[in-house]
Amino acid sequence: MQRHGNALLTDVSLRVLPRQIVTLVGPNGAGKTTLVRVLLGLMSADRGAVRRRSGLRVGYVPQRFTPPPSLPMDVDGFLRLAGPSTEPQRKQRLADNGANDLLRRPLRALSGGEMQRVLLARAMLREPDLLVLDEPAQGLDVQGQQEFYALIARLRDASGCGVLLVSHDLHLVMAATDEVVCLERHVCCVGRPEDISVHPEYLRLFGRDLTGLAIYRHHHDHHHDLHGNIVPDAAEGRTAHD
Known part of the structure; x- marks a missing residue:
């Protein structure tokens, strides 16, 4: 896919299955938002095809919305x-x-x-059968990001929808995803979070200093409301962060 003589996306293949959370990561300018717009039908690709299940309902959360x-x-x-x-x-x-x-x-x-x-x-x-979120936790602090990603996982579990998530919050979001797609105008690597975090292409894009970041898994018996107040989880022992 090209615009004004510049290649935006080349040989990109992406699949999201029901109940699966797929996270799209990549540096600024890698084509993440462009790919999302093509998948949503907001932009047209020069080549290739987007295949959607018949009757597919899509819910979309944009990168930013300021009324x-x-x-x-x-x-x-x-x-x-x-x-x-x-x-x-x-x-x-x-x-x-x-x-x-x-x-x-x-x-x-x-x-x-x-x-x-x-x-x-x-x-x-x-x-929606497919929920698409473009940098949904942008501007939130670390606690807010944790809560938001945990919320997305709970909604996926409750509704059975597939989720395509675009994020820069690598070490946080990886704990809430099933598959990671690393993009730099083409697909560099695809796999489970624990595999991608040590993949040479991932390290090339994001730096070897990230090898010191463990995949974040946060377990406790409470969550926080919109105002930051602690709210105990239900008696059955559901954890807010899984």
Whole structure:
């Protein structure tokens, strides 16, 4: 795929299966967002084909969304733009994301973490077979990233959807993924997180200093709400970070 004489993507092949989390990693300019746009049909590739299951429903969380400060819309109105839904359904999607109290909040009053959860709720209202997230934890602190990736895994488990995730948060997101695709305008390597983290191509792109980073697996008996407060998990012993 070329634009203005520059190669953006070459010989890229990517597959996401139901209930699978695939994480796309690569340096800036590697073509990650371009690939996502091609897969979503927002851009056309010069060659090749995108094959989607018949009737596939896709939910999309963009890299960033900043509503105009003057936009007179609350969260409920924004969620209604996703398509037909009832207020109980919209409330439930927010509750699934730990954002119970945001339904009547003005969009312009949301924090970064709150907005990401609202965008995720909007995507899940579509009951997607495939959830696509482009740098969804951008701008969140480490704790917020951990919570967000754990949330994505829980939504995948509950809905059975496949997940395509684009991220720079390598050592954190790798613990929440089944397969990693390393991209630098072409596919450099593909595999399980523990294998990719020591692959020569991965080390070439991200530096050998990353070999000192363990794949992050965080287990405890509580999680944090939108405001950072500790909330105990259910009595059956579910861990917030797996």
